[in-house]
Every structure is written in structure tokens, then in C-alpha cells.
Amino acid sequence: MKKLSFFLITFSSFVVAQSKKIEQSIATLYETSLTDGASYDWLDHLSNQIGGRLSGSLNAERAVQWGKEELDQMGLDRVYLQEVMVPKWVRGTFEYANIETSPGNTINVPICALGGSIATPAAGIRAGVVEVQSIDELKSLGREVIQGKIVFFNRPMNPTNIRTFEAYSDAVDQRTQGAAEASKYGAVAAVVRSMSLRLDDFPHTGATQYKGIPLSQRIPASAISTNGAELLSSMLKLNPDLRFFLKQNCKNYPDVLSHNVIGEIKGTEKPEEIIVVGGHLDSWDLGDGSHDDGAGIVQSMEVLRLFKKLNIKPKRTLRVVLFMNEENGLRGGEKYAAEAKRKGESHYFALESDSGGFTPRGFSFDCSNEQFQNLLPLFSYFEPYPVKEFTQGGSGADIGPLKDGKVILAGLRPDSQRYFDYHHAANDTFDAINKRELELGAAAMAALVFLIDQR
Amino acid sequence: MKKLSFFLITFSSFVVAQSKKIEQSIATLYETSLTDGASYDWLDHLSNQIGGRLSGSLNAERAVQWGKEELDQMGLDRVYLQEVMVPKWVRGTFEYANIETSPGNTINVPICALGGSIATPAAGIRAGVVEVQSIDELKSLGREVIQGKIVFFNRPMNPTNIRTFEAYSDAVDQRTQGAAEASKYGAVAAVVRSMSLRLDDFPHTGATQYKGIPLSQRIPASAISTNGAELLSSMLKLNPDLRFFLKQNCKNYPDVLSHNVIGEIKGTEKPEEIIVVGGHLDSWDLGDGSHDDGAGIVQSMEVLRLFKKLNIKPKRTLRVVLFMNEENGLRGGEKYAAEAKRKGESHYFALESDSGGFTPRGFSFDCSNEQFQNLLPLFSYFEPYPVKEFTQGGSGADIGPLKDGKVILAGLRPDSQRYFDYHHAANDTFDAINKRELELGAAAMAALVFLIDQR
Numbered sequence: 041m042k043k044l045s046f047f048l049i050t051f052s053s054f055v056v057a058q059s060k061k062i063e064q065s066i067a068t069l070y071e072t073s074l075t076d077g078a079s080y081d082w083l084d085h086l087s088n089q090i091g092g093r094l095s096g097s098l099n100a101e102r103a104v105q106w107g108k109e110e111l112d113q114m115g116l117d118r119v120y121l122q123e124v125m126v127p128k129w130v131r132g133t134f135e136y137a138n139i140e141t142s143p144g145n146t147i148n149v150p151i152c153a154l155g156g157s158i159a160t161p162a163a164g165i166r167a168g169v170v171e172v173q174s175i176d177e178l179k180s181l182g183r184e185v186i187q188g189k190i191v192f193f194n195r196p197m198n199p200t201n202i203r204t205f206e207a208y209s210d211a212v213d214q215r216t217q218g219a220a221e222a223s224k225y226g227a228v229a230a231v232v233r234s235m236s237l238r239l240d241d242f243p244h245t246g247a248t249q250y251k252g253i254p255l256s257q258r259i260p261a262s263a264i265s266t267n268g269a270e271l272l273s274s275m276l277k278l279n280p281d282l283r284f285f286l287k288q289n290c291k292n293y294p295d296v297l298s299h300n301v302i303g304e305i306k307g308t309e310k311p312e313e314i315i316v317v318g319g320h321l322d323s324w325d326l327g328d329g330s331h332d333d334g335a336g337i338v339q340s341m342e343v344l345r346l347f348k349k350l351n352i353k354p355k356r357t358l359r360v361v362l363f364m365n366e367e368n369g370l371r372g373g374e375k376y377a378a379e380a381k382r383k384g385e386s387h388y389f390a391l392e393s394d395s396g397g398f399t400p401r402g403f404s405f406d407c408s409n410e411q412f413q414n415l416l417p418l419f420s421y422f423e424p425y426p427v428k429e430f431t432q433g434g435s436g437a438d439i440g441p442l443k444d445g446k447v448i449l450a451g452l453r454p455d456s457q458r459y460f461d462y463h464h465a466a467n468d469t470f471d472a473i474n475k476r477e478l479e480l481g482a483a484a485m486a487a488l489v490f491l492i493d494q495r
Numbered sequence: 496m497k498k499l500s501f502f503l504i505t506f507s508s509f510v511v512a513q514s515k516k517i518e519q520s521i522a523t524l525y526e527t528s529l530t531d532g533a534s535y536d537w538l539d540h541l542s543n544q545i546g547g548r549l550s551g552s553l554n555a556e557r558a559v560q561w562g563k564e565e566l567d568q569m570g571l572d573r574v575y576l577q578e579v580m581v582p583k584w585v586r587g588t589f590e591y592a593n594i595e596t597s598p599g600n601t602i603n604v605p606i607c608a609l610g611g612s613i614a615t616p617a618a619g620i621r622a623g624v625v626e627v628q629s630i631d632e633l634k635s636l637g638r639e640v641i642q643g644k645i646v647f648f649n650r651p652m653n654p655t656n657i658r659t660f661e662a663y664s665d666a667v668d669q670r671t672q673g674a675a676e677a678s679k680y681g682a683v684a685a686v687v688r689s690m691s692l693r694l695d696d697f698p699h700t701g702a703t704q705y706k707g708i709p710l711s712q713r714i715p716a717s718a719i720s721t722n723g724a725e726l727l728s729s730m731l732k733l734n735p736d737l738r739f740f741l742k743q744n745c746k747n748y749p750d751v752l753s754h755n756v757i758g759e760i761k762g763t764e765k766p767e768e769i770i771v772v773g774g775h776l777d778s779w780d781l782g783d784g785s786h787d788d789g790a791g792i793v794q795s796m797e798v799l800r801l802f803k804k805l806n807i808k809p810k811r812t813l814r815v816v817l818f819m820n821e822e823n824g825l826r827g828g829e830k831y832a833a834e835a836k837r838k839g840e841s842h843y844f845a846l847e848s849d850s851g852g853f854t855p856r857g858f859s860f861d862c863s864n865e866q867f868q869n870l871l872p873l874f875s876y877f878e879p880y881p882v883k884e885f886t887q888g889g890s891g892a893d894i895g896p897l898k899d900g901k902v903i904l905a906g907l908r909p910d911s912q913r914y915f916d917y918h919h920a921a922n923d924t925f926d927a928i929n930k931r932e933l934e935l936g937a938a939a940m941a942a943l944v945f946l947i948d949q950r
Contacts (some may be wrong), residue, residue, distance in 0.1 A: 070655065070657070071655045074654050074655050075654050075655060199529050199530050199931075200525065200526040200529050200530060202525070202879065202880050202881070202935070237931060238930065238931075399854075399910050399912050401881075424657065425657050426657070426856075426884060428883045428884070429881060429883070455854050455910060457854050457929060457931045457932050457935065458929050458931075458932070461929070474912060474913050474916070475693065476654075476692060476693075476912045476913075477912050477913070480657070480912065
């Protein structure tokens with residue numbers, strides 16, 4: 041009995057000591073990220089020296105080279121590029137729209153072509169406008185009403201949904217499917233209210249898809265700023281016969297070669313089990329992609345840099361992946377997963393940051409209930425920081441293709457209230473990044489990777 | 496037995512129904528704040544049409560008039576001004592500093608006079624510099640080292656403290672006491688590193704105190720931007736004999752009359768019990784005080800507006816107080832509490848918003864353990880929003896004087912990572928406010944008041 045007591049006391053002291061040690065390691069990760077971090081300076085370079093990096097562009101290739109060079113300098117065990125063919129869409133030299141309120145009287149409104157859209161004819165398109173709130177409404181109106189018209193999709197993101205990513209998901213079908221659906225009823229163009237919760241003058245781009253629509257039947261698609269959408273809608277109430285003028289010369293090219301950028305630290309105990317952290321290296325072209333997803337790129341790189349700097353040797357192989365082409369193709373994520381499968385690699389955990397560089401509030405996990413239950417004890421380590429929202433749900437687009445029923449997928453969940461003010465717009469620039477918030481996100485990611493690797 | 500079961504089932508149905516009703520009321524408060532709120536437009540006016548409103552200034556009086564007029568239009572049961580004498584300190588027409596690295600070679604650095612500081616002589620002060628990290632270090636150096644010098648207090652806010660208000664509290668003695676302490680050892684001026692976690696070029700003002708120091712022995716006090724502090728510190732390492740030049744013509748005047756602005760909705764069941772929501776109407780003069788504390792003012796006003804608009808009749812008397820002179824005197828808060836005591840008013844709950852207009856993360860309560868335990872069941876109503884941090888601790892400066900061992904005091908706790916980027920500096924302006932974040936704060940406050948009044 042005495043022996044058992046002794047054992048229990050010793051064991052519980054051991055557990056307390058272990059727990060203290062883990063707390064200390066996490067505190068050191070946070071301190072280093074906040075006082076000696078690289079993420080902010082990296083993002084300064086990526087945003088201000090490289091800038092917007094749309095898949096297939098010269099800038100995207102400059103970003104690939106920069107990413108590889110930075111990883112090369114970190115003394116990782118392996119750094120390499122993974123070839124991936126990506127779509128190449130170019131915005132062109134102009135995009136322009138106005139509302140013709142009466143013959144000869146026009147008001148300019150801010151628009152931008154949606155990614156993947158075709159151009160208008162060189163002289164532009166001038167046509168009447170049918171405003172709809174949804175694709176269902178479009179269908180109910182039918183060809184009789186839609187034929188020859190510009191369809192204006194104007195359902196706002198729901199401002200009462202505190203979960204802004206849900207509000208986005210609930211509205212974005214207008215952008216991704218609107219043009220394709222409208223073309224089926226004879227529309228000549230689609231203009232979509234920007235996916236933003238703010239009233240301002242920035243049009244927000246993003247991918248539109250022509251799935252199943254033959255080239256000859258495709259119609260141009262643009263986003264209009266939220267202020268522009270409000271104006272157009274109120275003008276339509278005054279004059280339902282007003283006409284809208286749209287002109288853009290964007291263009292699709294054949295796929296081109298690009299790369300995922302990969303770096304890794306070999307695991308000391310289970311090197312065959314892989315932990316991935318990543319974000320996407322490509323961005324839209326209007327801003328410099330600081331929040332989407334420059335932040336996720338530099339935070340992911342920072343996780344490995346912190347491990348190296350603090351001499352933390354992961355048990356499993358820790359890999360950073362700078363995915364190419366999340367925005368308009370997801371080719372990088374798909375290629376990475378396909379290659380992993382082909383090579384028979386075993387992924388243990390994958391973590392993506394692609395929700396902006398704001399104060400981290402939690403993580404979302406895409407895994408089984410049992411896996412999630414097993415993770416619960418880890419979350420209390422985040423109490424001091426304070427990161428408090430651990431939920432089951434989505435993870436990240438780029439790591440999604442890794443899903444195989446075994447790997448645990450997760451996404452960093454920063455505060456989301458400001459994200460759609462910047463998302464895919466010209467104001468997604470470095471000045472919208474707060475250094476501490478960015479660094480706290482990197483630290484939280486490093487802490488989670490550390491905790492999960494410890495198990 | 497059957498009767499008891501029937502009672503229990505009926506009772507538990509009643510409890511569930513009540514709980515659903517409360518959830519619905521809170522949802523409506525949030526929805527109204529987000530889609531039909533007044534807080535953002537109010538703040539636009541206060542910040543952009545009135546601007547900085549230092550106690551005793553014309554702008555502070557314009558803010559008082561504006562506050563009263565807005566409350567008058569809300570159809571409250573009573574709106575009135577409460578007289579309060581406030582300090583009047585004026586920044587003057589110039590403030591200027593440079594580092595003289597060698598005779599004739601100077602580098603300008605951004606400084607601003609600290610609130611309450613005296614002026615320099617008209618020709619300015621040129622003197623050698625002693626850098627210290629703390630008042631303790633100042634004392635240990637003593638008169639021999641300090642006499643005739645400018646004391647440079649350069650201890651940064653601790654960047655590794657995630658609780659930025661703690662980091663502020665731990666550093667701010669340099670600003671509030673530094674000049675007074677340095678004068679005791681013969682210093683000719685005090686220059687204090689700005690209370691900010693960011694490296695930039697904004698000097699941050701704030702009150703300094705000469706408690707117990709006779710007028711003739713007071714020395715001028717300035718804040719230097721964090722970049723300026725870093726530069727001065729590194730220059731001192733190269734040349735410990737460099738000289739610093741400081742010139743400012745700020746001035747203290749006799750106290751002047753100002754006002755707290757008060758509006759109330761009379762309680763339906765316990766009108767003699769008072770619930771207060773408030774913030775402070777005065778601000779520093781460098782920016783327009785949008786975060787400090789324009790946000791708290793409009794959020795507090797919004798609580799009463801939401802109750803009126805949604806026809807929620809509080810059981811207790813609900814009072815909004817726009818406190819005057821938090822920044823350099825706290826005279827409004829003290830006067831309000833003194834008047835409450837004199838009139839024998841009974842305060843049940845007081846809530847302050849004075850931590851910026853950022854995403855609300857929780858509330859801090861200054862109350863007994865027993866009171867806090869009784870509040871716990873209320874907090875789960877905030878789960879959907881998600882407001883998750885309910886702690887015991889401080890509340891707000893203006894409501895602090897109400898503390899009497901009975902009243903529950905609380906403070907809104909928004910995300911604090913960006914607050915000290917703007918606090919007391921020229922960049923605390925309306926463009927730094929996010930509409931949704933501001934509105935979410937107002938909604939959270941209204942929800943808490945509603946819940947506590949329901950009890």
C-alpha cells in the first residue's frame with residue numbers, strides 16, 4: 041500500500057511537472073513570436089515588395105521563389121518545389137461601368153471583373169437590368185424577363201449573422217454560380233453585389249464558374265461595390281428601365297506551370313507521420329493579399345521557424361506547405377494530396393490559416409467525434425492567451441483534399457468581424473495588418489502543433 | 496403525486512419558455528444594433544463634426560450640448576445636465592524636440608506634452624539625458640547623476656503580456672509619476688516613452704501628476720513616440736553626452752464649469768433601483784477620441800435607444816451617464832457618485848465601456864464572489880455571439896466612485912490587442928473604428944443590462 045501511494049504521488053508529481061513544462065514551452069513560443077518574430081517582416085516583403093500574386097502571374101512566380109529562398113535560409117531538413125499546373129486568368133487593362141439614368145446621363149459605379157469571367161465585347165454591353173435576390177428568383181422570372189438583360193444579384197451577406205464566414209457562404213452562390221445560371225435564361229451579363237458586410241466603394245472580386253456552359257454561351261460577370269449596389273437598386277426603383285453599361289477586357293489563357301513550396305523538419309520519433317501547416321501563396325490581384333492569405337503563409341512559416349529557433353524537435357515530421365492556386369482552382373491543394381497518396385505518405389494532422397491575420401479566437405476541427413474528444417484536454421493550455429473557441433466544423437480549403445477519415449484537419453479561427461471588409465478587394469493591403477494580432481495567430485498555431493505532436 | 500408531476504412539468508416548461516423568450520430578446524437587441532443601430536452615425540458626428548474634446552475646452556462643451564440634444568430626441572423620461580468643475584489644461588501652440596547628436600547636428604523626434612505638464616521656458620530646454628527604466632532606477636541614481644538633466648523613462652509596455660491593459664498598468668507610472676519623481680532629484684524635464692505596443696511615430700499623451708510638488712519645482716513632461724524612444728536610446732549608447740532639446744508652451748488654467756450628461760428611463764417595478772451605463776465624454780486633444788471614449792459614449796446611448804425602440808421597459812431605472820473629465824481628473828465620476836450619495840440613490844448595477852470600440856470578448860465584474868456566482872447563469876446567453884470572457888476584476892474609472900459594497904460594477908472588455916496603438920494619440924480617429932465591432936459592443940452591453948435587470 042505504501043508502495044502504491046508512493047507510486048501515485050510520484051506519478052502525479054510527474055504529471056504536474058509535465059504539464060508545467062508544456063505550459064512553459066507554449067509561453068516561450070508566444071514570447072518569441074511576439075518579441076522576436078519573423079512573420080510581420082516576411083509579410084511586409086511579400087505584400088509590399090511582391091504584392092498581389094494571382095495564379096499564373098509573374099508575381100506568383102516571384103512569390104514561389106521568395107518562399108523557397110526564405111525556407112532555404114531556415115536550415116530545414118528539406119525544402120522543395122512541387123509542380124502544379126494552374127489556371128491563368130488576366131484582368132486586362134480596363135474595367136468600367138455606369139448607370140445610365142436617362143439617355144446621356146450616367147453615374148460611374150465601381151466594379152471589377154470576377155475571376156474567370158470572359159470579357160465584354162470591345163464596345164462594352166449596354167442593357168436593361170433585372171435585380172434579383174437569388175438564383176431561385178432568377179429561375180422563377182425565366183427567359184421572358186431575363187432575355188437580353190443584365191442580371192443584378194443583390195442579396196447582401198446577412199449582417200445579423202455574427203459568424204461572418206457563414207454569412208459569406210450563404211451569399212456567395214450569387215458570385216460563383218450567378219453568371220452561369222443567368223446565361224441559361226438569355227442574360228447578357230451578370231453583376232453581383234460585393235461579398236462584404238460594409239457599405240463602401242471597393243468592389244470585391246472572387247471566382248465565378250461557368251461549369252457546363254459552352255464557351256459561346258458564357259456571359260461576362262462583374263462585382264459591384266456595396267455602395268454601387270445600393271445606388272443601382274434605388275435607381276432601379278425610380279426608373280426600372282434604366283440601362284447599365286459594362287466594359288471589361290479580362291481573359292483566360294491555357295494553364296501554366298507553377299509550384300507548391302514545401303519545407304520540412306524531420307520527426308525524431310515518428311518521422312513517417314506528417315504534420316502539415318500551411319496557407320495559400322496565391323492571392324487575388326486587386327490588393328496585395330495581406331489578409332488573404334499572406335497572413336496564413338507567414339504564420340505557417342513562423343511555426344517551423346519557432347521550432348528551429350527554440351530547438352524544439354518534433355516527434356513527427358513537421359512540414360510547411362505554401363499552397364498555390366487556392367483562389368481560382370485549388371490545384372495546389374489537390375496536387376499535394378494526390379502526391380501524398382501516390383507516395384503513400386501518412387498525414388497525422390494538418391492545420392491551415394486562411395481566415396485573415398486577426399486576433400486568434402480559436403480553432404475549428406474537421407475530425408471524428410472521438411478524435412475531437414481526445415483533443416479536449418489540450419485546449420485548456422490556451423486559457424491564458426486567451427484562445428477559447430474550439431469547435432468541430434471546417435478546416436481550410438487547401439488541406440481539405442487530404443481528408444481520408446484518419447487525418448485530423450484544423451483551421452485557425454481569428455476574429456472574423458473585419459475579414460470581409462478586405463476579402464478579395466483592393467484594400468486587402470499590409471496597412472490593414474496589426475503586427476501583434478498576426479504574431480498571436482502564429483503563436484497559437486505553433487502551440488497547437490506542439491501540443492498535438494506531443495501526444 | 497400526479498399533481499406534483501404536473502406542477503413540475505408545467506414549471507419546467509415555463510422555465511424553458513422563459514429562457515427561449517430571453518434568448519429571443521437578446522437576438523433582437525443584436526439584430527437591431529447591427530441593422531438599425533445609431534452608434535456608428537453618432538460616433539461619426541462626435542468624432543468628425545466635434546472632434547477632440549479635452550475637459551474645459553470649447554469642444555467639450557459642444558460635446559455636452561450634442562449629447563443632451565441627442566438624448567432629448569430619444570423620448571427618455573428625463574434628461575439633464577449635472578454641473579461639475581473640471582481642470583482646464585491647454586496644449587498651446589507648439590511642442591517640439593530634437594536630439595543634438597553633435598554640436599549643430601540635430602534629429603527631430605515626435606513628442607507631445609503630457610496632460611497637466613507645465614511649459615518649458617520660452618527658449619526651450621537643452622540638456623543632457625539620463626535614460627532610466629523605472630522610478631526605482633531614478634532613485635538609485637540620485638541627485639548626483641540626475642541634477643540638471645532630462646530624465647528619459649524608457650521602459651516599454653511588456654509585449655509578452657497578452658492582457659494589454661495589464662501591460663499598460665505596469666508601465667504607466669513612468670508617465671503619471673515620472674516628472675514629479677525626477678524633479679525631486681533636480682531633473683530639468685522628463686521625457687517618457689509612449690504607452691504603446693507598436694513601434695511608430697505617434698507620441699501618446701495622457702495625464703502626468705505633480706502631487707505634492709510645489710509649483711516652482713515642477714518640471715515639464717513630454718511623451719516621445721516609440722520610434723523616437725528607440726532612436727534616442729540607441730543614440731545615447733553611441734554618445735552618452737548628447738543633448739536633447741525640448742520646447743512646449745502648454746498651460747494650466749483655473750477650473751471651469753462643465754457637465755455630466757444624464758438621461759433615464761424610469762423603472763416599471765423598482766424605479767428606486769438604478770442601473771447605469773456610461774462612458775466618458777471628454778477625450779484627449781490629439782485625435783478625435785473615437786476609441787477613447789467616443790465608442791463608449793455612443794454604445795451607452797445605444798443601450799437606452801435599443802430599449803426604447805424595442806419597447807423593452809426596464810424594471811429598474813435605466814440611466815445613461817456621459818461622464819465628463821475622466822482623462823485628467825475623474826471629476827465627473829466623482830461628482831456623480833457624490834450626488835447619488837447625497838440624494839440617497841440606490842445603485843443596483845453600473846456598466847462602463849472605456850476600452851475601445853473593438854470586438855467584444857467579455858465583461859469584467861467588480862463585485863463580491865457571491866454576487867459573481869449569482870451572475871454565472873446569465874453568461875451562457877452570450878454563447879452565440881460569442882462573448883466568452885467573464886471575469887472578476889476591474890470595471891471602469893468613471894463608475895469606480897460608486898463602489899459601496901452593494902452595487903455590482905462591470906466593464907465591457909473588447910479585444911485589446913489594438914487599443915494601445917491609438918490610445919491618447921493623434922491616430923485615435925473615426926477611421927480606426929469598425930462599424931460592426933462597435934455595434935456588437937453596444938449589443939453586448941444592452942444584453943447584459945437586460946439580463947441583469949430581469950433578475
